[in-house]
Amino acid sequence: MFESAEVGHAIPKREYQRHEPKLRQALLEAQYQQLSEAKRPVIVLVNGVDGAGKGETVNLFNEWMDPRHIHTHAFGELTDEERDRPEMWRFWRVLPPRGRIGILFGSWYTDPILARVMGRQKRAKFQRRLELIRRFERMLIAEGAVLLKLWFHLSRKAQAKRLKELSRSKKTAWRISPGDWERFKHYDEFVQICELALRETSNAEAPWHVIEGVDARYRALTAGRLLLAAMKSPTAQQPPAPHAVREGADRQNVLRKLDYSAVLTRSRYDERLLAAQARLSELMRGRAMRRRSLVIVFEGMDAAGKGSTIRRVTRAMDARFYRVIPVAAPTDEERAQPYLWRFWRHIPGHGRCVIFDRSWYGRVLVERVEGFCSEGDWARAYSEINDFEAQLHDAGAIVLKFWLSITPAEQLKRFKERQSTPYKRFKITDEDWRNRKKWPAYERAVCDMVDATSTDRAPWNLIAANDKLHARVQVLEHIAKRVEAEGG
C-alpha cells in the first residue's frame, strides 16, 4: 500500500512556482463556493508517519485558503469531559457545519492504530473499531459530507533522516519529542498496522490517499490537488435504501399483540409505584452508578402519556443528576450537522441520566411517515442508530427505550378529554388530528423500528399504555430492574 510513496517523488522548484498560484486560487474559489452553498461540510483527515509534513500541510491549507472558514483541530490527551463519554464524542463535538472546512489533525484512526501498535489492544478489538469507523464514515458521506483522508508516509530510512534533521536545527528541535523517537523504534509494526487499517477502511466512497512526505513541494501540490478535487466532486449519490420493509401476510403485529386490558387499581398503583421509585432512587445513588450513565428514550403516539410517565421517573431521581431533553424542531446549528449530532451533544457523563422525550427515532417515525427525509435517509438510520446505541453502551451507558402503546380508540378518548379541559387545551393541536389519520403508516413504521433496532444491548420495551397507571408502574419497575442488573 505504501510502495508508491517510497519512490522518491519530487517536484522541481520552477514547476512548483508555476503551479502553486493557480492551485491556490482554485482552492480559494472552491472554498467560497462551498461556503456560499452551505450544503456540505468538508472534513479533511490528516494522518501518517511523524515527520512526514502533516503540520506543514495543514498550515499551508490555512495559508492558501481563507483561514476564517477553516476549523483545525488537533487531538491530544482526552479531557476529563471526553473520557466519560463514547470515544467518538470528541469528534462529533468538532464536526464542521455545512459550508465549512474542518481539518482533523489526528483523527478517529489515531487511537486504534497506536493502541494496536503498542500492544494495548487485541486484533479482534482493532477490527471491530475499524468496522465502527467504516460505518461512521459511511454515515458522514450519506449526510452529504466531503470526506478527504490523507496519509503522509515516509520510508523507515526517510523517517530516521527527517527526525535527525529536525532535531539538529534549533528552530525545529521543539517539534521532536522523546515520544517520536520512541515510536520510531516501532516503525515496522506501526507501518504494518497502518497498512492494515488503511486497506480495511479504503473504499470507493472514502478512499485513503497516501502521499510521500519527503519532498515538501511534491507533498504540497499533491495534497492541495486532492483537496481541490474533493471539494469540486459532485455530491455523493444517496446509497440505495438498504432495508426492505415488508408487512406480514396477516394483520397481526407486535403492537396489536399487546394486552391492552391490563389495569391497575389506584391503591395497587400507589404501592407499586412508590416501591419502584424508592428502589430506583437507591440504585441511582449506589456506588456502581458512578461509572455508569443512564440514557432513557420515550416514544409513543400523541397522548400516549410520555410526559406524565417521565415525571414519575424523574421523581425517583435527584434533579442534580438528570436532565430531560424534549425533542422539538432542530435549531439552525443542529440543521447544519449530521442528523445524530443534536443527540450526541446531550450524552451524559458518568453518574448522570438523560431522558429523551422523543428522540433520534423521529427519523424512522415522523420523518419517514411525513416524508421529511428521503427513503435512503430513514432506511440507513436503523443501522446508524444501532451503532450510536452500541457506542453508548460500550461507554458505560445503560440504554432504555420505551414505546408507550395506546389503541386508536384510547387516543380519541384522550384527545376529546384534552379539548374539554381548559388547562390541557394547549396540549392538543390540529397537527395531532392530522397525525391521527396516518395511524396505519405510523404503526407500520413502529413495527419496522422495533424489528430493526431492538438489540441485545438496547432492547425496545413495548408498554401497553391504555391504562396510565399500569404503564407508569411497568416503566418504573423496568428501569429499576435494568439498573439493578447492569449497574447495581
Place this chain on the structure above:
Amino acid sequence: MFESAEVGHAIPKREYQRHEPKLRQALLEAQYQQLSEAKRPVIVLVNGVDGAGKGETVNLFNEWMDPRHIHTHAFGELTDEERDRPEMWRFWRVLPPRGRIGILFGSWYTDPILARVMGRQKRAKFQRRLELIRRFERMLIAEGAVLLKLWFHLSRKAQAKRLKELSRSKKTAWRISPGDWERFKHYDEFVQICELALRETSNAEAPWHVIEGVDARYRALTAGRLLLAAMKSPTAQQPPAPHAVREGADRQNVLRKLDYSAVLTRSRYDERLLAAQARLSELMRGRAMRRRSLVIVFEGMDAAGKGSTIRRVTRAMDARFYRVIPVAAPTDEERAQPYLWRFWRHIPGHGRCVIFDRSWYGRVLVERVEGFCSEGDWARAYSEINDFEAQLHDAGAIVLKFWLSITPAEQLKRFKERQSTPYKRFKITDEDWRNRKKWPAYERAVCDMVDATSTDRAPWNLIAANDKLHARVQVLEHIAKRVEAEGG
C-alpha cells in the same frame, strides 16, 4: 440578615395541603407562559447552609413544574476544560436560553464564599469578586433575565440537629459527607462571610431571599411562592443609559490624528514582516505560552484590510493552536442568550489563540449606529465589555485589540478596485455603500469605544491602515511585542 430565618417558621400540614395544589398549578401555568413567550430566561440560584433543604427544594420545583423545560445544574469540581478558562465560563456555558428555567445548585457565590471561609482568599480579593458578581447579575437582568436568588438558612443548633438526623437514617446518610461536618466546624465564620456576601449583593434588582430551612412545608411554600412571583414579575425596566457621550468642541479626534502618510516599501515590508512573524512564531512555542492564551480582536471600517492582516498573523502560528472566528449574524441559539454568550463560547484554553474578525464591539459600533439595539443596551455594553476582557486577562489571556483605520478617500478607492476585479467582486455589496454614508456616525462610535474600553489590560491599538503593508507590519510587530512582554 439571618434573624428572620431563625424564628422557627412552620406551616401546619392542613394548611400546606390547602395551598400546595394551587401553588403548583400556578407555577405550571407561569412556566408555560414563559415558555410560549420565550422572552426571558429564568435563573434560580440555590445556595445556603448544608442540610437546609436545598436539594429537596430543587427536586420539588422539578416535580411541581414540567421538568422537560427545566435545566438543573450542580457545580462540583472544575473539569480540566473549565480550569483553563475564566471562572465565569462554567456558568456562561449552562445559562438557560430564553423561555427556559435554569436552576443553579451552587453558583457563582459558592467558590468566593468557601475560599474566604477557608482562608484561601484575602478580604480585598473577596470584595473584588463580589463586585464582579454584582456587575454580572446587573448584565443578566439588563438582558432580560428573571434572576431569583434563594438562600436556605439554618441556625447553628438547627444545622447540628439536621446533620445528626440525616446521618442516623440509612436512607439519608449518603447525603452527609465528612466535608459537611468539617464545614460545620466553621459555622460561625461561614455565616459571617455569607452575611457579608448577601448584604453586598442584595439590591433592588436582584435581592437575596433568605428562607429558614427547618420546616419542610414552610420552606417549600415560601420558595415556590418566591419563584412564582419572580416569573410573574414584569420585565425589568431598562436602566437609563449610563454613559453620556459627547464630542469635543473641535473636529479633532483619535482617528483623524493618526498619521496616514506612513508607507513601507515592498522590500522593507518583506523584511520586517518576516522578522516579526519569525519572532512571534518562536514566542508562541515558548514555555510561557503554555499557561497563557491569546485573544486578538480586529475591527475596522469595511475594506480596512482585516482579512488580509489576519492571514499574515495566522501564518506565524501553527494551525493546530489558533482559530479564527468571523463574526456574522448570530445563530438562533445565540440569539436566545445574553449578548456576550456567543463570544464566551469561543474563549480559548491555555496555549491557544483565538482571533476575532469583528467582535463583541459590534454592539457599540454597527448595532449602535444602525439602531439594532436600544441606547440602554449599547451604553451598558462598554462596562460589560471591560469586565469581560478583565476576566480574560485574569485567566491568563493576552487581549489584543486592533482598529485598522482608513480614511474615507482610501475606502472609496478600495471599493472601486473591488468592483473592477472579478474575483473580489463578491466582497462588495450594497450594504457596504450604505454603511459608507454613515461614516461620521461610525467615526463617532469608534472614538467613544476607544475612550470607554481602552484599558490598561486591554488597550486599543489604532493602526493607520491606508498603506496595507505598513499596517500589517505594525500589527505583527505589536503582537510580538505584547506576547514577549507578557507571555515570553
